[in-house]
Amino acid sequence: MNNKHFECLICGRRYESQPSTEGLCPMCGGTVIIQYNYDNLRSAIGKEIFISRQDSMWRYGELLPIPIEYSVSIGEGWTPLHRAIRLSEVLVRNLLIKNETLNPTGSFLDRGASVVIGYAKMRRFSSVHTDIPGNLAASLAAYAARAGMKCVVHVREVFDQAKIYQILSYGAELQLSSAADFHEGYYIGPANPYVLEGVKTIAFEIAEQLSWRVPDWVIIPAGNGGLLISLWKGFWELRELNLVNSMPKFAITQLSSCNPIVKAIGGEKSSRCISTIAKDIAIPKPLHLRAAVKVLKDRGVATSVTEEEIISSMKLLARYEGILAEPAAAAALAGLKKLIENGVMDQGDEVVIVITGSGLKDPSTIVKSFSEYSITGLLSAKNTRLGKTKLLILKLLANSPHHGYELMKLLQIELGSKITTTTVYQHLKELENMGLIELAGVSRIGGKYRKLYKLTRRGELILKAFSEE
Ligand SMILES: [Zn+2]
Structure with a gap:
């Protein structure tokens, strides 16, 4: 292995080993990266050497911080970079997709997990722990399982349910504790320099897959800014080693409801952070904020997109290119559309978009986004269990929106029995949770505000399915 050291991107301090548990600079809180002896490496490696090795991110072993014999691998990396033939017709002429959904757990973070779990193995840790219950935890859980290591994930708030189940599937342990109070094993947070090292292999692969050329632009989603x-x-x-002779420009995309990096570039402070569909990139205080701003001010742009724009990009990617991306990943495509509209990107630019994670990780968003399509709606309708009262409520709401009290009166007429307001509201709550009805507005009746309910598109489909039976 070549000599390496740790270096803060903000204050420039050097450290011989990882300077803090979370990985940030203890002096200034800046991003810390691992640096190698590039003078030595220049003569030791070359394009031909990489090409002669197997198709894996570990073919760049000299540029990774652990010896390859410690690597923990389940087939991460060396993902395809392919021309987006159909999207190129409607967006930019030269659009390429780096498809990271094909990693073992469906996320680009498998690259980081492969390196960092390998590092923990080399240091003879028998367990690792993290407090980021999203894609990073899922990757760590899988790679810890592969290495025969225990993995603990600290959870303090509600996160995407599907991701929690993915984490549990790999045998990780969930704990309602804080990482700071836990003193067992190696802590891996989103600023861990070994994770960043694994993820950087995406850049190596893009350059090699383009025959050692860099694209004009690389577009990615950003939360903490680690991918950037x-x-x-x-x-x-690659440029330092004379393997390529230029750098691409970077475009990051954030949620318009949570865009601290975009705001920081404009000299503003972020005030709020709300996200319902892309929690992995909804980070109010990005750990790499200063480093990200530095990189983007030098060579890049930052843009924000709405959740609706993300969902429409998910559909576009799936229907034009056959790639089902999770919302955070589709944000990059939504960002590209916006940059084209704003004239930031030229029609002739070569653009690589990194699709960071698979839509299969987030089935609830897929159900919400695609339930308007009748076949899906009708198929799921067949599996929906509805009692007589709920069905009747749906029928009543199909005619016109009603509030709870009105429904109670109508149900009493239809069923000829006493039905209480509490029961009606319980049914309404359950139907709302099933996605069959939704709020249509609020009306003021007799000095009281009452919620009006109406059928959702899914509710209509299900009522239709039941009526046809
Ligand atoms: Zn520093």
Whole structure:
């Protein structure tokens, strides 16, 4: 292994080993990256050497911080970079997709997990723990399982349910504790420099897959900013080693309801952070904020997109290119559309968009986004169990929106029995949770505000399915 050291991207301090548990600079809180002896490496590696090795991110072993014999692998990396033939017709002429959904757990973070779990193995840790219950935890859980290591995930708030189940499937342990109070094993947070090192191999692969050329633009989603720092570092190293002769420009996309990096570039402070569909990138205080701003001010742009724009990009990717992306990943495509509209990107630019995670990780968003399509609606309708009262409520709401009290009166007429307001509201709550009815508005009756309910598109489909039976 080549000599390496740790270096803060903000204050420039050097450290011989990882300087803090979370991985940030203890002096200034800045992003810390691992640096190698590039003078030595220049003569030791070359394009031909990489090409002669197997198709894996570990073919760049000299540029990774652990010896390859410690690597923990389940087939991460070396994902395809392919021309987006159909999307190129409607967006930019030269659009390429780096499809990271094909990693073992469906996320680009498998690259980071492969390196960091390998590092924990080398250090003879028998367990690892993390407090980021999203894609990183899922990757760590899988790679810890592969290495025969215990993995603990600290959970303090409600996160995406599907991701929690994915984490549990790999045998990780969930704990309602804080990472700071837990003193067992190696802690892996989103700023861990070994994770960043694994992720940077995306840049190496893009350059090699383009025959050692860099694209004009690389577009990615951003939460903490770790992917941006990793990609910047990867391309920077290739240039430092004379393997490529330029750097791409970077475009990051954030949610318009949570865009602290976008705001920081404009000199503003972020005030709020709300997200219902892309929690992995809804980070109010990004750990790599200063480093990300530095990179983007030098060579990049930042843009924000709404959740509706993300959902429409999910559909576009799936229907034009056959790639089902999770919302955070589809945000990059929504960002590209916006940059084209704003004239930031030229029609002739070569653009690589990194699709970071699979839509299969987030079935609830897929159900919400695609339930308007009748076949799906009708198929799921067959499995929906509805009692007589609920069905009657749906029929009544199909005619016109009603509030709870009105429904109670109508149900009493139809069923000829006493039905209480409490029971009606319980049914309404359950139907709302099933996605069959939704709020149509609020009306003021007799000095009281009453919620009006109406059928959703899914509710209509299900009522239709039941009526046809
Ligand atoms: Zn520093």
